[in-house]
Amino acid sequence: QPPQLSTSIPANNLAPAPALPSARFDIQPVNQFRGASASIKRPQEVVHFSYDDDHQYKEDESGINYYCPPQLGADLKAGYNTFRNHEEKTDPHLDSLLRAVMSKEKKTGKKEEADFVTWRGMMTKIMTAPFDMFAEFSMFATLHDGAIYIEEDFPARAAQQIQEAARPPPKWQDPSMPDHKMMTYWGYKFETLSLLSTPPPETPRETIDARPRAPVSNYAQHCSIVRTGFGSQTLLLGGEVDGLSAPKPSSPSEPIPWIELKTAESLPPNPSNRDILKFERKLLKFWAQSFLLGVPKIIIGWRSKMGILTGVQELETNKIPGMVRRGTQCWDGNSCINFAAAFLGWLRSVVKEEGKVYRLKLEKKAGFVEVREVRDAAGGIVSKEFKEWRTE
Ligand code: A3P
Ligand code: MG
Ligand code: MG
Numbered sequence: 340q341p342p343q344l345s346t347s348i349p350a351n352n353l354a355p356a357p358a359l360p361s362a363r364f365d366i367q368p369v370n371q372f373r374g375a376s377a378s379i380k381r382p383q384e385v386v387h388f389s390y391d392d393d394h395q396y397k398e399d400e401s402g403i404n405y406y407c408p409p410q411l412g413a414d415l416k417a418g419y420n421t422f423r424n425h426e427e428k429t430d431p432h433l434d435s436l437l438r439a440v441m442s443k444e445k446k447t448g449k450k451e452e453a454d455f456v457t458w459r460g461m462m463t464k465i466m467t468a469p470f471d472m473f474a475e476f477s478m479f480a481t482l483h484d485g486a487i488y489i490e491e492d493f494p495a496r497a498a499q500q501i502q503e504a505a506r507p508p509p510k511w512q513d514p515s516m517p518d519h520k521m522m523t524y525w526g527y528k529f530e531t532l533s534l535l536s537t538p539p540p541e542t543p544r545e546t547i548d549a550r551p552r553a554p555v556s557n558y559a560q561h562c563s564i565v566r567t568g569f570g571s572q573t574l575l576l577g578g579e580v581d582g583l584s585a586p587k588p589s590s591p592s593e594p595i596p597w598i599e600l601k602t603a604e605s606l607p608p609n610p611s612n613r614d615i616l617k618f619e620r621k622l623l624k625f626w627a628q629s630f631l632l633g634v635p636k637i638i639i640g641w642r643s644k645m646g647i648l649t650g651v652q653e654l655e656t657n658k659i660p661g662m663v664r665r666g667t668q669c670w671d672g673n674s675c676i677n678f679a680a681a682f683l684g685w686l687r688s689v690v691k692e693e694g695k696v697y698r699l700k701l702e703k704k705a706g707f708v709e710v711r712e713v714r715d716a717a718g719g720i721v722s723k724e725f726k727e728w729r730t731e
Pocket of ligand 3: 599601
């Protein structure tokens with residue numbers, strides 16, 4: 340039987356939102372969100388789409404990849420100078436997600452109603468915020484036709500990236516050690532080593548064995564858009580899925596055997612408390628990201644400090660919350676779910692005026708999310724095309 344919402348939300352969070360332009364939702368203390376988790380629905384795929392090798396939207400399965408275990412010992416740094424790294428030059432908003440939803444609605448003649456529509460990445464940031472004191476985010480939200488659309492504050496992220504790129508490496512950094520850009524690369528390299536564009540039984544051995552020499556690109560993708568729920572809130576979430584570990588079932592009610600690939604530095608033989616805590620924090624991000632789209636399996640590529648792939652390990656997503664130690668203040672999945680459910684419920688009481696744009700902001704160590712009406716936001720959260728379709 341589905342667990343029921345049993346969270347006690349402190350009075351200040353239940354109080355009607357103060358007069359705009361701003362309102363706050365307390366994240367801390369986290370204890371307020373403990374207890375059995377709010378009822379959650381198993382995510383069900385509504386529609387999917389791909390991006391091709393030029394990152395062009397394609398309404399098909401061309402971007403689906405299939406998992407086939409990688410050869411161990413590979414160097415994740417190899418091929419770095421030929422990496423095709425896709426960087427968004429303009430604000431992608433929710434455009435491709437809405438395009439896919441619109442296409443589905445045209446086919447079925449049924450409106451895909453939901454309380455919230457957003458990218459999975461936004462929900463990952465929200466869900467994990469209670470257990471990451473350094474978490475920070477900035478997003479925009481707007482109410483349109485009864486649903487709240489949330490997108491990343493793209494200008495803020497772009498500005499942050501420019502700042503980071505301009506910052507010289509810290510003096511203490513060992514020049515022989517891989518830098519941040521390289522560490523970003525090897526996540527994609529691990530994908531190239533572990534995936535095939537055709538199911539393994541149909542793939543020639545030579546293609547499988549040639550993967551360590553294959554060029555790495557993150558232009559192509561496959562995205563799954565799911566319907567899911569938190570407490571009483573329903574959501575349409577879109578996000579990238581790395582691959583399939585078995586054929587996609589033909590019945591839409593069956594779970595899809597998606598896999599999420601992740602790299603992590605292997606733990607030393609006798610890990611210290613700090614090593615374990617660091618990995619447990621990573622597990623929170625891994626779990627939340629996959630949980631939201633209903634990805635049942637995560638495949639960890641263990642690597643050395645220098646980026647040599649030393650092993651792979653499969654984790655079942657729903658077993659991850661049980662893997663972290665109890666009572667170490669690390670994290671607890673039920674609290675994440677309860678927090679997200681309470682936050683979304685509250686957000687509906689704040690984002691009330693059609694067409695207005697609100698900024699959702701969490702600053703490092705702030706302990707609360709501030710929601711403020713903004714007049715300077717460029718808009719464009721809900722694409723023109725989608726608005727026109729919905730008002731037809
Ligand atoms: P790792 O997660 O193994 O480091 P995803 O895991 O979400 O499929 O993303 C694939 C890879 O993209 C990541 O692999 C990482 O290399 C890179 N990446 C994703 N999000 C990132 C971020 N916020 N900052 C830097 N790199 C990121
Ligand atoms: Mg991915
Ligand atoms: Mg991945």
